[in-house]
Amino acid sequence: MREIVWTKHAEYKMREYRLSESRIRRIIKTPARIEEGIAENTIALMQPNGRGKGEHEIWVMVSDADDKRKVVSAWRYPGRTKEGEALPKAILDEFNKITL
Incomplete structure (x- = not known):
């Protein structure tokens, strides 16, 4: 798995929404939706x-570089959102290959 790099904005939002680093890592490892x-x-x-x-x-929200995954932001959304536009299959396959 790639090294995870945290932006200052992400660290601030994690404190604001009371999200732990381990919770964010778990979402990155096993997301319900991408x-x-x-x-x-x-x-x-x-x-x-x-x-x-x-x-x-x-x-x-993450951004992938060559050997690093940068956590750009994190937040809680009240309620449930509708599924938006799905990622293209090629990008989804690449993401799954990297995380496994």
Whole structure:
């Protein structure tokens, strides 16, 4: 697995949303959904969290370099989001190859 590099913004957001480094690593390793990130050359990874009234999702935006995976941002989204545009199969296969 690639070395994970944390941006200052990601560290700030992790503190703001009370997300631990291990939780972010778990989302990167086993995401429930993968979509294109809003920023250029990024991927957004999501895992649902909570049940019933407190349902929310935890999202992580990452950017891949040659031998590093940079965590750009992380946040909690209240409720559930609809699935957006899926990643192209070639990118999804490459991502799965790297993480396994």
